[in-house]
Amino acid sequence: MINQLFWDFDGTLFDTYPAMVRAFHLTLMDLNVDEVEIDDHSIYTTMRQQSLGTAFDQYGAEFGLNLDQLKITYYRHEVQEVAGAKPIAGVAEILQQAIDNGGANYLLTHRNDQAKQLLADNGFKNQFVDAVTADMPFPRKPKPDSLNYLIDKHNVDRKAAMMIGDRELDVLAGHNANIASSLFDPDGLIVQTGDPEIRVAAMPELKLWLAKS
Numbered sequence: 619m620i621n622q623l624f625w626d627f628d629g630t631l632f633d634t635y636p637a638m639v640r641a642f643h644l645t646l647m648d649l650n651v652d653e654v655e656i657d658d659h660s661i662y663t664t665m666r667q668q669s670l671g672t673a674f675d676q677y678g679a680e681f682g683l684n685l686d687q688l689k690i691t692y693y694r695h696e697v698q699e700v701a702g703a704k705p706i707a708g709v710a711e712i713l714q715q716a717i718d719n720g721g722a723n724y725l726l727t728h729r730n731d732q733a734k735q736l737l738a739d740n741g742f743k744n745q746f747v748d749a750v751t752a753d754m755p756f757p758r759k760p761k762p763d764s765l766n767y768l769i770d771k772h773n774v775d776r777k778a779a780m781m782i783g784d785r786e787l788d789v790l791a792g793h794n795a796n797i798a799s800s801l802f803d804p805d806g807l808i809v810q811t812g813d814p815e816i817r818v819a820a821m822p823e824l825k826l827w828l829a830k831s
Contacts, residue, residue, distance in 0.1 A: 621721025
């Protein structure tokens with residue numbers, strides 16, 4: 619049974635993308651980009667299919683912006699916008715299911731410790747055994763170092779483990795650590811998937827799959 623779950627945060631545990639897009643929109647306006655030139659869906663698609671870093675590079679080049687200024691302004695907006703983000707529907711039930719089945723949940727995110735604060739604010743603090751955030755010195759996914767750290771630290775059986783995320787890099791990170799992977803892709807934007815063991819558009823689908831694993 620797969621009951622050791624390693625969770626990505628943005629777009630997997632919490633619906634943070636709307637807040638991230640708002641923060642990016644406000645940032646571009648602050649840097650004197652005409653609002654009619656700002657395409658929120660395009661920003662979201664870049665974040666989901668690539669990364670926030672790609673969005674910085676792409677829009678910085680498109681509008682001739684200073685990259686450092688772009689990042690500083692964005693993160694100032696983001697910390698405020700993301701503070702109100704809420705969990706993805708169906709996540710709470712899967713977290714509890716893992717625990718009820720004798721397993722555990724772990725957080726693995728490129729976000730800083732604000733992710734842990736949001737878990738606590740929404741009553742999830744005790745649902746997680748451990749966490750790796752951007753405030754720790756690990757290379758970014760899809761490198762498996764952070765996953766291997768948690769797996770080794772907690773003596774996790776890799777056959778019982780799964781990485782759950784919303785981007786290909788999450789799937790690849792799981793496979794690079796020799797564990798299963800699940801892709802959560804609610805809007806079908808991910809074309810290259812890294813061949814996850816399961817791909818779902820809604821969390822209840824994953825809950826049912828895990829119950830049969």
